[in-house]
Amino acid sequence: MTGARMSTLATLRSRIARLEAGEGAHEARRVALGHAEADALLQGGLATGALHEVFADGGRQATTATGFVFGLAGRVAARRPLLWIRQDYAERETGALSASGLAELGLDPRCLVTVRAPDLEAALRIAADALACDALGAVVLEVWGETQKLDLVGSRKLTLAAQESGVTALVLRIAALPTPSTAETRWSVRAAPSLPGAASEAWGAPRFDAELIRNRHGQTGRWIMEWSCDACCFSQPAADSQPVAATLADRSHQAQTHKRRRRHA
Amino acid sequence: MPIDRIKRKLTSEGAGTRDDVPGVVVIKDSNALLIHSLDEAAARWGLTQALPLANARAICPDLVVHEADIAADAKTLEDVADWCDRFTPLVALDAPHGLLLDITGCAHLFGGEERLLKLVCDALTQRGFTVTAAIASNPVCARTMNRHVHGRIVPDGEEASAVSPLPVSALGASEAITLGLRRAGLKTIGDVASRAPHEITARFGAAFTARLAQALGEGDAPISPRKPPPDYIVEKRFAEPVATDTVIAMSLSSLATTLVAAMAQQGKGARRLEALFFRTDGAVRLIAVDTGQPVTEARVIDRLFRERLEALNDPLDPGFGFDLIRLSAARSEIVVQQQRDLDAHVHDSDELAALIDRIAARIGGKRVLVHLPQDMHIPERAVLPVPAQQHLAAAQQADWPERIEDEPPLRPLRLFERPEAIDVIAQVPDGPPARFVWRRAAHAVVRAEGPERIAMEWWRPDGQGFTRDYFRIEDEHGLRFWLYRDGLYDREIDPKTGKPVQPAWYMHGLFA
Numbered sequence: 109m110t111g112a113r114m115s116t117l118a119t120l121r122s123r124i125a126r127l128e129a130g131e132g133a134h135e136a137r138r139v140a141l142g143h144a145e146a147d148a149l150l151q152g153g154l155a156t157g158a159l160h161e162v163f164a165d166g167g168r169q170a171t172t173a174t175g176f177v178f179g180l181a182g183r184v185a186a187r188r189p190l191l192w193i194r195q196d197y198a199e200r201e202t203g204a205l206s207a208s209g210l211a212e213l214g215l216d217p218r219c220l221v222t223v224r225a226p227d228l229e230a231a232l233r234i235a236a237d238a239l240a241c242d243a244l245g246a247v248v249l250e251v252w253g254e255t256q257k258l259d260l261v262g263s264r265k266l267t268l269a270a271q272e273s274g275v276t277a278l279v280l281r282i283a284a285l286p287t288p289s290t291a292e293t294r295w296s297v298r299a300a301p302s303l304p305g306a307a308s309e310a311w312g313a314p315r316f317d318a319e320l321i322r323n324r325h326g327q328t329g330r331w332i333m334e335w336s337c338d339a340c341c342f343s344q345p346a347a348d349s350q351p352v353a354a355t356l357a358d359r360s361h362q363a364q365t366h367k368r369r370r371r372h373a
Numbered sequence: 374m375p376i377d378r379i380k381r382k383l384t385s386e387g388a389g390t391r392d393d394v395p396g397v398v399v400i401k402d403s404n405a406l407l408i409h410s411l412d413e414a415a416a417r418w419g420l421t422q423a424l425p426l427a428n429a430r431a432i433c434p435d436l437v438v439h440e441a442d443i444a445a446d447a448k449t450l451e452d453v454a455d456w457c458d459r460f461t462p463l464v465a466l467d468a469p470h471g472l473l474l475d476i477t478g479c480a481h482l483f484g485g486e487e488r489l490l491k492l493v494c495d496a497l498t499q500r501g502f503t504v505t506a507a508i509a510s511n512p513v514c515a516r517t518m519n520r521h522v523h524g525r526i527v528p529d530g531e532e533a534s535a536v537s538p539l540p541v542s543a544l545g546a547s548e549a550i551t552l553g554l555r556r557a558g559l560k561t562i563g564d565v566a567s568r569a570p571h572e573i574t575a576r577f578g579a580a581f582t583a584r585l586a587q588a589l590g591e592g593d594a595p596i597s598p599r600k601p602p603p604d605y606i607v608e609k610r611f612a613e614p615v616a617t618d619t620v621i622a623m624s625l626s627s628l629a630t631t632l633v634a635a636m637a638q639q640g641k642g643a644r645r646l647e648a649l650f651f652r653t654d655g656a657v658r659l660i661a662v663d664t665g666q667p668v669t670e671a672r673v674i675d676r677l678f679r680e681r682l683e684a685l686n687d688p689l690d691p692g693f694g695f696d697l698i699r700l701s702a703a704r705s706e707i708v709v710q711q712q713r714d715l716d717a718h719v720h721d722s723d724e725l726a727a728l729i730d731r732i733a734a735r736i737g738g739k740r741v742l743v744h745l746p747q748d749m750h751i752p753e754r755a756v757l758p759v760p761a762q763q764h765l766a767a768a769q770q771a772d773w774p775e776r777i778e779d780e781p782p783l784r785p786l787r788l789f790e791r792p793e794a795i796d797v798i799a800q801v802p803d804g805p806p807a808r809f810v811w812r813r814a815a816h817a818v819v820r821a822e823g824p825e826r827i828a829m830e831w832w833r834p835d836g837q838g839f840t841r842d843y844f845r846i847e848d849e850h851g852l853r854f855w856l857y858r859d860g861l862y863d864r865e866i867d868p869k870t871g872k873p874v875q876p877a878w879y880m881h882g883l884f885a
Contacts, residue, residue, distance in 0.1 A: 168814075168852060171787045175885020178786070189725050196740070203787035203883060207744035207756045211773050212782035213885065217744055218769050221725075221761050223732055224740040230684070234732050243724035301851035302820060310822045311847050312781055314885040335885070338778055 137274075139184045142341030143333050146318075149326050150293070156184050157274040158292035159267045163321075165298040167283040170202040172299040175213065176316050177248055177280045179335045179342060182215045184276040185245025189219050191238050193231050194250035196224040201252060202282065213314070214337035219245070228257055232266075239269035239277055246276045254284045263289035286321060294322035300332045303345070313337060315345065374470040374502065375410040378449045379439045381501040395433055399426050400441040409441045413503070446470070453497070454599060455657040458649065459697050460493065462603060465512075465596040471519075473512045473596045486526050494524070500655060509535075513587035513594045517543050517562070532590025537563030544588060550577050562588065603647065603701035607631045614653045614694025621650075621695070622679070628700040629674040636705060642667025643702035646674060650689060651697035658689060663738055664730045665762035666723070667706040673727065674700075677734045684735040722769070729761045743768035750827055752788060752843075752881065783825075783845075785855040785882030792879035795856065802862040802876075805844045809856065811880050816848040824858075839865055839874060845884070853884035 140153035147153050154160065160180065164173035181190050192205060207217035225231035228251065235249045249266075251258065258279065267290045270277040279291070286294060300315040312334070319330040333342045375398040395415035399406040406426035408415075418433045430436055446469065454472055457464045460483065463475035476489065483489040486508050497504045509515035509527040517536050518525050520543040527535045536543070539562050541554045553576065559565045565573065566589055574582045587594045607628050615621060625648060636642060644667055650658045662677045682689060733741050742758040745768055749755050759768070777783070797806040805821035823844035830836030839860035846854045860867075860874035867874050 168850075171785075171883035172852070172885055175786055178885070188721075191728075199790065203785075203789045206752075206784060206786060206788040206882065207758075208746070208752075208773075208784045209782065209786035209788065209882070209884075212776055212784045213786065214776065217746075217756075217773055218771055220744060221729065221765075222742045222744075222758070223736075224742070226736055226740070230736055234735065237731060238728060241724055241728040243721040243728070299851035299853070301849070302847055310781060311820055311845070311853065314782065314853075315851065316885075317851075337776065337780075337782060 139186075140341075141180070141183055141333075142336075142339070142343050143331060144344060145329065146320070146331055146333065146342070149320065149329050150323065151326055154180060154184055154276075155292050156276045157270050159263055159270055159277045159279065159290060161263075161279045161281060161286070161289060161291040161294040161322075163284065163286055163294070163296045164280070164282045165296050167201070169298045170282045172314075172316060173280055173282065173297045174202075174205070174250075175314050175335065176295070176297045176318060176333075177278050178210065178213060178215060179316075181246040181248055181276075181278055182213070182340055183342075185219065187216060187219060188245030189221060189243065190246050190248065191221050191223065191244055192248045192250065193223045193225055193235050193238070195228060195231055195252060196226060198250060198252045198282075199224075212337065213335065214340045228255060232257060232262060235277065236265055236269050239266060239275050240273055242273040242275060244275050246278055248278045248280060250280045250282070251284070252282050258287070258289060260288060260290060263291060267291075291322065292324050293320060295319065296321050374449065375441055375446050376412045376439070377502045378446060380412070384501065394435065394437055395420070396437040396439065397426070397429060398439045398441045400443075443469075452655070452657075453502070456651070456655045457493070458657060459651050459699075460489065462600075462606065462701075463596065463598040465598050467512075467516070471516070473515075475596055475598070476508070490524060490526065510590055511587055511592075511594045512596050513584060514590055516545060517588040520545060527590075530590070532588070533566065536588050537561060537566065541565060544584060546577075546581055546584065550581055553577065601703075603703045604641070604705040605632055605635050605643075605702040606699060607635065607701070608697060608699035610697050611695065614691075614696045615698075616691040616694040621689070621691070621698070622675075622682075624698050625678055625700065626671065626675040628698065629671040629678075632700050632702060633669060633671045633674065636702060637669065640707055641702075641705040642669040642708040643674070643705050644668075645702070645704040646677070647701050647703050648678060649697075649699040649701070650691075650695045651699070652691065653693045653696050656692070660685075660689070661703070662730075662734045663762060665726045665733075665765055666730075667708045668730075669708055673730075677730060680731050680734040722765070726762075726765055729765065733760075733762050738762050745771055746773050749830075751830065752784065752827070753790070755784075782884055785853075786885045788882040789880065792857070792881045795878050795880050797856075797858075797878040803842070803858070806846065806856065806878065809846075809878065811854075816846075816852070816854070818846050819849050820847040821845070827857075837868070839876075843881070854880060855882040855884065857881055 137156045138152040138154065139156060140147045162173050162177050164170045205222060207220060210217045210220060223234055225234055231249060235247055238244060238247045266277045296319045298317045300317040302311045302315065314335045316333045318333050320328045322328065332345050334345050336343050376396055379398065393414055395418055396412045397408045397415050397420065398410040400409035408420060408422055408424045408426065408429055411420050420429050420432060426438065450466060450470065454464050454466060457472055457474055461474050461476050461479045465473040467473050480486045480489050483492055490506055490508055494504045494506050505519050505523040507515045507518035507525045509518055509532060510529050514527060514532045514536060517539065518527060521539045541559060541562060542551050544562060554565060565585060570582050586592050609624050609628055644664055646662045648660045660681055662681050668674055729741050738760045741761045743761045743764055745757045745759055745764065747755055747757050796810040798808045799806045805823060806818055808815060808817050821844050824842035826840060826842050828840045829838035841857040841859055843855060843857045846856055856878060858876045858878050860876040862876050863873045865874045
């Protein structure tokens with residue numbers, strides 16, 4: 109490669125970097141999730157004032173992903189109002205958000221404002237508008253099904269709005285496959301089975317099998333994360349000595365069944 | 374009026390109507406077709422209302438007959454009333470074919486009563502309606518006047534002399550009363566008024582005496598306007614109709630400035646704003662915006678209307694342009710001044726309220742919700758979603774039950790509005806399920822915790838249901854469900870069949 113081309117490339121790179129940083133943008137803060145390995149990989153925690161995507165691994169995992177998003181939102185919002193935007197038909201499919209269930213997760217239902225948008229376009233507009241309001245802690249956009257509207261252009265609008273105000277944007281995608289976007293991080297979440305024990309024993313805290321499938325500033329990874337309702341943060345499962353390999357094998361089998369089911373549908 | 378409506382419709386459809394051919398509208402009344410409304414040409418032939426159509430055809434063979442449509446007539450009257458809103462905010466319907474306008478304090482805006490009367494009548498005549506009108510100090514007097522002569526303005530204090538020469542039928546009393554008066558030899562209203570009131574009351578009832586007094590200008594008769602008058606109104610008339618979005622937006626924002634200034638003098642802010650767009654062809658469009666807190670800034674009003682107008686499903690159609698735009702504060706409230714500089718929290722909740730207002734203006738107030746805890750055990754009624762605009766403050770201070778420490782979530786994160794029926798295989802009838810099928814997929818139960826028994830509220834009229842036993846279930850993939858069995862096996866009686874309950878299973882929610 110010639111010197112001239114190299115310098116052109118370098119100028120372009122620096123311009124892109126400047127563009128991406130955004131002039132006068134809010135200084136990105138990082139909020140620790142509480143899961144040591146994940147925090148280390150995310151260089152301290154989840155960045156605020158950015159866009160994060162959470163994909164439910166199949167429609168059945170919608171509620172698990174919802175819980176995970178609430179966990180993230182609870183961490184970054186920290187008692188500030190939380191706006192949850194969804195389309196009104198999604199309630200039929202996945203059930204309505206229950207404020208008492210939220211309280212049981214250790215989050216404050218007083219901070220929750222829900223919006224039922226008539227269509228996705230309205231939902232996106234409201235999300236962009238809400239992200240400009242710095243009184244909010246986080247804005248969650250729940251999108252059901254595949255869509256072209258959250259591509260690079262659509263997600264860039266949300267990212268810019270989030271950077272400008274410092275409000276964190278969380279997009280929960282249910283029944284959709286990951287597509288390129290400007291998200292800071294992208295997660296794929298499914299439920300993790302409780303540790304083996306007596307069948308009549310109560311289960312423990314919510315457990316997520318969370319895979320970080322995109323991280324703009326670092327590596328990706330996959331962990332079992334537990335949400336501890338009392339401390340209001342994620343944590344590493346206490347009994348990690350349990351054979352992880354066994355659960356892994358179980359999971360791949362599970363993924364196959366899901367794929368098969370989708371083909372039949 | 375029905376015949377005017379039909380002729381207007383025919384003209385607009387391009388089918389010309391001829392004034393010299395008599396036309397009537399007929400309505401079916403006890404199996405006979407009667408004339409409901411007729412035009413001038415038909416009246417010249419001597420046809421009258423309520424004449425059977427067969428008789429009318431005998432008198433005038435080339436009659437054009439139309440079917441009556443009461444609903445369309447009522448709609449037309451409403452439309453005309455909408456149009457009349459430009460003259461006064463107090464417009465009342467005088468069914469079936471009349472309107473009452475309270476023009477107290479409005480006439481001078483249109484150059485006096487005479488010119489207002491001419492303006493209204495000319496405009497309506499031009500649009501193809503046959504109009505008669507009168508102005509008087511109370512609606513009964515004006516109505517009486519109007520039944521007999523067109524275009525009279527009765528000055529204050531001269532009501533008695535004006536209505537006295539009119540025949541008794543002008544009072545609009547029932548057929549029996551009018552006939553009774555004629556039989557008694559009382560031909561004019563003056564004749565009736567000359568009798569002692571107690572004689573009239575004894576024969577025709579107190580209601581008629583009261584009506585007579587009102588027609589003579591004694592006592593007032595209030596009208597019942599279609600909508601309550603707004604607290605503040607500002608409007609802008611255009612000599613040249615405006616049709617472009619920019620001009621409309623600019624007019625609205627200058628109106629907002631004027632409105633805010635008017636409200637600020639009394640320390641008020643608007644809770645409901647209405648913009649009325651009067652089109653040159655008579656159509657009127659109402660756009661309303663509600664706010665959660667009293668609005669005192671023109672900038673905010675401007676933004677709310679911009680959101681609302683942008684989100685309209687059927688955009689504002691200016692047609693040939695709007696000749697009047699009116700902005701009114703339909704509901705206003707006294708603004709409590711708060712010191713904002715030192716308390717960041719107040720500022721934040723103000724901003725949140727403003728955001729909620731904007732979203733509500735865009736998609737409607739019922740779609741933006743906050744949640745209030747209810748003192749109830751039944752899961753679907755334990756939380757009440759309420760519109761955020763009205764209940765934001767209440768929701769932020771609501772008292773939620775404390776969660777039990779060290780306990781996994783007891784309530785699901787997602788709750789189905791209607792519990793979904795599932796097929797269950799259980800080892801014992803009142804035990805937890807071993808397998809279940811939900812939405813056509815089978816789940817093997819790995820863990821089950823329960824039952825948590827929730828009884829219905831038998832003391833309420835709508836609380837008659839079976840006791841539910843809730844189970845927290847985890848399946849082989851780690852998904853967590855909240856199922857319940859509706860009814861206690863063999864211990865509850867189905868009131869419909871009188872037999873012991875055969876419990877059914879339902880999926881009510883999902884845990885994270």
